[in-house]
Amino acid sequence: MTTDQIFLFGLFGILFAMLVWGRVRYDLVAFAALLIAVLAGHVDPDAAFAGFGHPAVVIIALVLIVSRGLVNSGAVELIARFVVAPDRPLPVHISVMAVAGAALSAVINNVAALALLMTLDMDVAKKARRAVSLTLMPLSFATILGGMITLIGTPPNIVIAQYRQDALGAPFSMFDFTPVGLIVSVVGIAFVALAGWRLIPARDGSQPLDEDAGLYVAEARAREGSRAIGRMVRDLYPDAADKDVQIIGLVRRGKRLPGFARTEEIRKGDFLVLEGDPKSIEAFMGTAELDFAGSEKHGGLRGANLTLIEAIVPDTARIVNRSALDVRLLYRHGVTLLGVSRGGKRFRDRVRKLAIRPGDVLLLLGPDDRMDQTAQWLGVYPLADRKTALIQRRKAAAAIGAFGIAIALAVTGITTLAIGLSACVVAYIAMGLLGGEDFYAMIEWKVIVLLASLIPLSAALEASGGTELIANAIVGGTNGWPAWAILLVLMVVTMTMSDFLNNVATALIAAPIGVSVAGSLGANPDPFLMGVAVAASCAFLTPIGHKNNTIIMGPGGYQFGDYWRMGLALEVIVIAVAVPAILWVWPL
Known part of the structure; x- marks a missing residue:
């Protein structure tokens, strides 16, 4: 080995050890390693930050932003409406959720797909009175599998596609991953839904995603064309119950009707008085095609990126003993007081006319960029992590x-x-x-910094001949083996790395090795790149190999050792299916 190779192998060894140790953030570790390589003269200072402009980095960031836009439009919710049913048998529920999760992961980032469906899955588990651990892990694994179907479904595919551009002159296209990814996903999901979930221990979620600050009383208007118009209030009870919302009254021409107005026929312009948490209220408004109170008086809000925030009222707040109407909240700031939580107590006043008391929690709706300024003007304190995006379903x-x-x-x-x-x-x-x-x-900045830091390091290792050295070691250790067996070994090594390292880092390191192995064998490099893409994506043994596995750990109540129970068998199945599928689609 040359001096350059010894240095870079040592640096990568320390980098991997720090990433596995996990006590220091992985982006900081990778950035520090990049600076060390620059100062030591192994990375040109002019190329040190070239990774931040690399197409793979840009595409990953854009995919995350586009995913948020699709969620905000309600496009993703259209699918979610058809996958939730608490009365389904458990295997059927897992099958439906897994297929939906995989389908979403193929067109949006798989982390975004899990974040959307996980909440629905937990709600179903609660209503069905079963352990959420039985369904969250299958859902996570399904979204990981589905991400392999297209270029934009998972970051390793993007990394591999752009590496092929650099190494071979042309990238993989959007659907080059589809044949192999679809075959592996179908077989993997079938295992997860039919047998895999039986290997998971039944645990109750120990860390719920959200702790309610209380139930809010809010108002929602029956707009023109709403499906609620012409129906009795009680006709909406099943939809309200499904979204965990109670309809507690009806407002007509500015006056609250007596009682719950169960038998009143809803007319255009009526306001339904709702009680529930913010997400449930927002979801029910979407189902019943209702508008928020005040939208008809401020058309500018219709085109804005709207957000719900929750804020507690101190005794020094400007709005204490005054109403939203008194302070002209909508007129001055373009923000609507959608609901009020008063320690579980109900009130009959109109929300916008209610005199606010210290200790009340306000549900405020308006353009995202105005909310902090408006909360400061009101003198209220927004609750941390209590934002809900308003879905613009139209x-x-x-x-x-x-x-x-x-x-x-x-x-x-x-x-x-x-x-x-x-x-x-x-x-x-x-x-x-x-x-x-x-x-x-929405941009996962830690992943961006990790990827941008590792791109120059990976290029330096390749330029030094380090990746060729590793490839020759793999080929030499498998001397006389058929090419398909060497591909299998490369995938096993890559998959093992991905279980303990970030999958982006694994793809960046393994891709040059795959091309070098193909060169040593005189084979087509594409099947080896595809093998790396599949193996880097499939991290099922630990909660740290893929962000989706990390996300479900708390809500599912999982322990570190729970993942391999289903994950080990799934990884074996993926390898067994992927190798022949790759060789069929991408011949050597």
Whole structure:
């Protein structure tokens, strides 16, 4: 080995040890390693930060932003409506949720797909009175499997596609991953739904996603064309119960009708008085096609990126002993007081006319970029992590159309995927589905810094001949073996690394090794790159190999050792199915 190789192997060894140890954030570890390599003269200072402009980094960031826009439009929710039913047998429920999760992960980031469906899955588990651990892990594994189906479904695919561009002159296209990814996903989901879930211990979630600050009393208007118009209030009770909301009254011409108004027929312009938590109220408004109170008086809100926040009222707040109408909240700031929580107590006053007391919790709705300023003006304290995006369901078709056009432009070669997705983001901003803060809130900056730091390091290792050295060791250790067996060994090594390292880091390190192995064998490099893509994505043995596994650990009440029970068998199945599928689609 040369001096350069010894240094870089030592640096990567320390880097891997720090990543597995996990006591220091992985992005900081990777960035520190990059600086050490620069100062030691193994990475050119002019190329040190080139990774931040790499197409793979840009595409990963854009996919996360586009995913938020699709969620905000209600496009993703359209699928979710058909997958939830508490009375289904457990294997059927897991099958439906797994297929939905995999399908979503193919078109949006798999982390975003899990975040959406996980809440629904937990609600179903609660209603069915079964341990949520039995269904959350299958859902997580299914979203990981589904991400392999397209280029944008999972970061390793993006990394591998762009590495092929650098190494071979052309990237993998959007659907080059589909044949192998679809075969592996179908077989993997079948195992998870039919047998795998039986290997999981039944545990109650020890860390619920959300602790309610209390139930809010809110008002929602029956707009023109609403499906609620012409129906009695009691006709909406089943939908309300399904969303964990109670309808406790009806307001007509500014006056609250007596009692619960169960038998009153709902008319255009009536306000339903609702009681529930913010997410439940928002979901029921979508189902019943209701508008928030005040929308008819401030049309500017219709095109904005709207957010619900919860804020507690101190005794020094401007709004104490005054109502939202008194302080002209909507007129001055374009923010609506949607609901009030008063320690579980109900009240008959109109929400906007209610005199606010110290200790009340307000549910405020308005443009995301105005909420902090408005809360400060009111003198209230927003509760941490208590934001809920308002879904703009009328824009679902337009959002899907913009996304479809972006993908079509990339697939037909009219423009690159990065430019197509950028155009989609601009369209979402114009539609009011995204605000400026979404650029920063939705991007996983730790992953971006990790990837941008490792790209120059990986290039330095390859330039030094280090990856070729590893490839020769693999080929030498498997001397006389058929090419398919060497591909299998490469996938097993990559998959093992991915179980303990970030999957992006694994793909970056393993991709050059795969190309070098193919070169040593005189074989087509594409099956080896595909093998790395599949293996880097499939981290099922630990909660740290993939972010989805980390996300479900607390809500599912899982222990570190629970993952391998189903994950080990699934990884064996993936290898057994992927190797012949790769060789069939991408011959050596």
